[in-house]
Amino acid sequence: DMGGHDTYMHKEIYEQADAVDRALRGRIDDRFSTVHLGGLNLDARDARAVRRVKILGCGTSYHAGQIGAQMIEELARIPADAEPASEFRYRNPVVDPDTLYIAVSQSGETYDVLAAVQELKRKGARVLGLVNVVGSAIARETDGGIYVHAGPEVCVVSTKCFTNMVVSFGLLALHLGRTRDLSVADGKRIIEGLRKLPAQISEILANEGEIEKLAAEYADAKSMLFIGRVRGYPVAREASLKLKEVSYIHAEAYPASELKHGPLALIEPAMPTVAIVPDDELLEKNRAALEEIKARSGRILAVAHQVQEKADHTIVVPKNEHELDAILMGIPLQLFAYHTAKAMGRDIDKPRNLAKSVTVE
Ligand code: F6R
Secondary structure (H helix, E strand, O other): OOOOOOOHHHHHHHOHHHHHHHHHOOOEEOOOOEEOOOOOOOOHHHHHHOOEEEEEEOHHHHHHHHHHHHHHHHHHOOOEEEEEHHHHHHOOOOOOOOEEEEEEEOOOOOHHHHHHHHHHHHOOOEEEEEEOOOOOHHHHHOOEEEEOOOOOOOOOOOOHHHHHHHHHHHHHHHHHHHHOOOOHHHHHHHHHHHHHHHHHHHHHHOOHHHHHHHHHHHOOOOEEEEEEOOOHHHHHHHHHHHHHHHHOOEEEEEEHHHHHHOHHHHOOOOOOEEEEEOOOOOHHHHHHHHHHHHOOOOOEEEEEOOOOOOOOEEEEOOOOOHHHHHHHHOHHHHHHHHHHHHHOOOOOOOOOOOOOOOOOO
């Protein structure tokens, strides 16, 4: 039942405010400005002993993991990174007892992720799951973890589950931070930010009419570039993946800082750029990149906290705490991908060649 929506993708985009609310419910501890994650199975001593965090996933879940790694570094000051599970498992990785491994998966059945978990377990590593489907293979094989509580996701491309994954990483980063050096005041600030998310998501979705018009404006592109820096870069990668999956328009994501090392050669009016421009310490750097693109007659669609003068169009998103910016900035671009695909008559819920869960190698 699509409840009045024309596709599951559209329905699931609209379920995000409720889904995030569900991910937060019963987990916030205001007294100690932290969160309780019941199934984590990691006591304070274990949490303090973690020297590194390695996050493994595929596709959209890998992108959620990249954002998660940044949140863990920022809030808990633990070195963290994400890697595609399939790459990890075939490069004979050094498995380190002081590293906390986290497997991220919507379905909990993705073969490459499951195989990476099994290999890690065999070598004695501690592996947590950040999973949507309760009781799935990855949830069962891990030592503990966090259910992201996005609810069933039917559309082949992931939207609400991605958002709940990054929110869940925010909770984990806050929890790890508060067992280490994150102050009570910062914990409180992050909790306030998390609580604002559902209303801010609704605010973004209320802008759908404008996003639909913008999608029509850019739907003639054969290819699009997505750029961002640090917190904005995984957002750009995920938005680029979403566009190519549902519209079949070629899209490529690059760190904005790498533009001048190559991709600037592609810029011309027929190659539009979508730029993620949060109001953070990199704002001036991002603006300089927009200027470089404009100087070469590139069209620019910015997703930002304030209107960007160098951009042809800006989708303004509400500001949260800077550590949580990545959660909201991709949401308008889910609608952008949806409307682009719709204008092109694509099979949005079942893009060609893709399956909801990839249980083969
Ligand atoms: C993208 C998408 C895929 C999945 C990937 C991992 O929209 O749906 O990239 O994210 O196949 O799937 P899970 O999360 O089930 O492990």
